[in-house]
Amino acid sequence: MNITRDQNHLIALIKEQNIESVSFVGTDFHGIARGKHVPASRLLENAATSVNISSFMLMMDCQGMPHPSPTATDVWWPSWEEGYTDLRMVADPVTARVVPWQKSNVIVQCDYEHSEERWPLEFMPRALVRRLSERLENLGYTPMFTNELEWLLFRETEQSAFEKGYRNLTPLSPTAQCYNLTRSGRDAHLVRPFLENLIAFGVPIEVWSAEFGPGMQEFNIAPELALAAADTAFIFKHAIREIAAQHDLFPVFMAKPSMAGFGNGLHINHSLWRNDEPIFFDESAEDKRSPILKHAVAGELATLKDFTLLFCPTPNSYRRFMAHYSTGHKIGWGYDNKSIAIRTVVESPRTCRIEHRTAGADANPYIAIAACLAGMIHGIENELEPPPVVKGDGFLNDELDVVPQTMHEALAAFESSELAAKYLGEDFVRFFAQTRRIELEMFDAAVGQCSPAEVPDWELMQYADNV
Numbered sequence: 001m002n003i004t005r006d007q008n009h010l011i012a013l014i015k016e017q018n019i020e021s022v023s024f025v026g027t028d029f030h031g032i033a034r035g036k037h038v039p040a041s042r043l044l045e046n047a048a049t050s051v052n053i054s055s056f057m058l059m060m061d062c063q064g065m066p067h068p069s070p071t072a073t074d075v076w077w078p079s080w081e082e083g084y085t086d087l088r089m090v091a092d093p094v095t096a097r098v099v100p101w102q103k104s105n106v107i108v109q110c111d112y113e114h115s116e117e118r119w120p121l122e123f124m125p126r127a128l129v130r131r132l133s134e135r136l137e138n139l140g141y142t143p144m145f146t147n148e149l150e151w152l153l154f155r156e157t158e159q160s161a162f163e164k165g166y167r168n169l170t171p172l173s174p175t176a177q178c179y180n181l182t183r184s185g186r187d188a189h190l191v192r193p194f195l196e197n198l199i200a201f202g203v204p205i206e207v208w209s210a211e212f213g214p215g216m217q218e219f220n221i222a223p224e225l226a227l228a229a230a231d232t233a234f235i236f237k238h239a240i241r242e243i244a245a246q247h248d249l250f251p252v253f254m255a256k257p258s259m260a261g262f263g264n265g266l267h268i269n270h271s272l273w274r275n276d277e278p279i280f281f282d283e284s285a286e287d288k289r290s291p292i293l294k295h296a297v298a299g300e301l302a303t304l305k306d307f308t309l310l311f312c313p314t315p316n317s318y319r320r321f322m323a324h325y326s327t328g329h330k331i332g333w334g335y336d337n338k339s340i341a342i343r344t345v346v347e348s349p350r351t352c353r354i355e356h357r358t359a360g361a362d363a364n365p366y367i368a369i370a371a372c373l374a375g376m377i378h379g380i381e382n383e384l385e386p387p388p389v390v391k392g393d394g395f396l397n398d399e400l401d402v403v404p405q406t407m408h409e410a411l412a413a414f415e416s417s418e419l420a421a422k423y424l425g426e427d428f429v430r431f432f433a434q435t436r437r438i439e440l441e442m443f444d445a446a447v448g449q450c451s452p453a454e455v456p457d458w459e460l461m462q463y464a465d466n467v
Contacts, residue, residue: 007049010093013106014040020104022096024051024089025238026112027125029435030062030313031364032466033238035089035110049093052086052115054078058431062314062466067438075430076119086115095231100200101243109231123427125366126230132373132423133226139380141272141279141292145229145369146206146221148267149236150361152257153191153215156250158465166257166460169250171215176261178212190249191217197243203236212262212326223269226369233266233365241465254463255312255360256319259455263320264361265327266311268372271353272296281352287335287389288346297333297342297354298386299379300372304331304341304358306417308403309410309436310371311359314467315443316459318406320360323395328357331401332390339394341403358403362467367432374423407443411436 013019022043025035036051043049055078059066069077078084095109112121122131136143154161154169161169172190177183184191187210198205204222211218221232237253244251256263271280272292282290312318321329328341337343343355359368378384394400404410414420415433439462446458 007047007093010049010091010096010106010108011044011047013096013098014044017098017106018104019098019106021106023099023105023107024091024110025107025235026089026110027234027364027366028057028060029125029364029367029432030467031125031234031237031362031367032062033234040106049091050088050110053089054084055087055114056084057087061435061438061442062462070434075427085118087112087121088115097202097235098200101197101239101246107235109235123425123431125364125370126227128370128424128428129227129230129366129373132370132377135377136272136373136380139377140274141380142274143226143270143272143373143376144223145226145268145270145372146223147229147233147365148218148220148265148269149233149253150211150216150218150262150264150266151237151240152213152252152264153217153244154250154252155248157248158245158250161250161464165457166252166464167457171213172249173210173215176212176214176216177210180210183210190247193247194240194243198236198239201235201239203232203239213264214261216262216264223271226270226373230366230369233369237365250465252464253361253467254460255314255317255362255467257316257455257460257464259319259453262325263327265320265357266359266361266363266365266368268356268359268368269353270356270369270372270376272376278349278352280354281346281349283349288352289344292380293344293352293354294386295379295382295384296376297344297379298384299377299382300342300354300356300375301331301333301386302384303371303375303378303419303423305401305403306413306419307371307375308358309407309414310367310432311356311363312403312407312410313364313367313436314362314439314459314463315407315447316455316463317360317362318404318410319455321403321405326357328359329403329405330390330394330397331403332394332397333386334390334394337390337394340390340400362463370424374419377423378419407436407440411440 089110153172207220280293332340333342
């Protein structure tokens with residue numbers, strides 16, 4: 001597949017802002033920002049809007065170490081046998097943003113294509129979101145998404161956190177003070193640079209607050225089209241890490257860096273629109289929720305067990321599933337009920353939405369959003385009806401099923417899933433499953449049977465600075 005884009009926006013930005021360098025960035029399967037930097041003069045001279053990167057990138061673990069591909073297969077895997085051929089990172093010029101915390105730099109988000117077009121790369125996470133969005137649009141619906149990201153902020157540098165093995169770090173604040181404005185005010189001089197830089201960067205911050213853990217922040221992003229929302233959530237995590245480094249602070253998006261207290265979640269809010277009108281709200285319905293909303297909910301619930309790996313991609317993800325810690329591991333839906341996987345909200349027609357609560361902050365935003373899109377498509381195309389609404393405390397409801405409780409279970413469910421192959425594609429399933437198997441095999445070799453009372457050193461070293 002040849003990816004061609006209008007270069008005018010990127011070129012105009014370089015000229016108007018006297019930009020010296022352009023950073024090409026794309027996601028890998030982990031959600032890590034991979035890419036290269038290019039002098040802006042090169043782009044102006046030859047109008048190049050792509051750079052090459054080795055397919056080696058597809059076979060790296062979270063620490064950037066390469067792993068061999070499966071053997072004796074008749075499908076393409078990057079390997080030494082085929083020379084780790086190059087991929088092209090092809091810029092999507094409309095995503096170009098001036099980076100306010102760097103000197104004269106623009107960052108632009110990219111798709112991938114094989115440099116010799118030997119293999120279509122539509123299984124890469126950004127392409128997957130685009131493809132599933134287009135499928136919904138072909139059904140007559142425009143998907144809108146917004147993300148709530150939780151993260152911990154520590155009074156540490158990258159080096160000091162590493163030297164401590166990511167244990168006993170000094171949090172931004174000594175106590176957990178959710179929604180406490182005094183707490184936010186005390187920390188404002190340290191949190192403010194994040195807000196100012198993100199807003200200047202074009203990230204549409206809607207709300208922010210102190211959250212349940214010591215030093216925990218939650219930033220809510222305004223609604224965007226599905227692909228733009230995935231782009232924003234992805235680049236948000238990259239931006240937070242770079243900004244923090246300039247202020248001798250250290251952020252952690254790991255799902256459960258400590259078994260004490262709350263973990264970091266990613267709440268994915270989404271709705272469907274038609275002709276600029278919301279279609280999840282139904283004034284005539286007793287509960288104000290439209291049949292389309294209920295089909296979408298039903299599809300997301302029906303795919304949740306198979307897709308848990310997409311929301312919870314590391315062994316550490318599953319430590320977050322604890323009752324009354326605001327996690328979405330109980331399979332059910334309700335009206336403004338935060339004790340189950342899917343919450344529905346009908347504050348007004350334009351804010352009527354589904355909130356998917358299963359993902360940890362360690363999830364790749366593209367892949368988690370793709371899972372929601374695929375679930376909605378499954379429910380709408382098959383006109384599925386959801387189970388009865390869950391009322392009361394879902395955590396204490398023993399009749400509710402739960403998502404897979406370990407990564408071993410989640411990987412087995414994902415790989416054997418007909419729904420995953422149907423909606424996400426066989427190539428995505430095999431590549432993503434392989435990256436998860438690599439992480440799981442390393443975990444098993446390093447940790448084995450680990451007490452749930454502690455987060456092992458291996459998990460902290462593998463994920464604290466990489467997801």
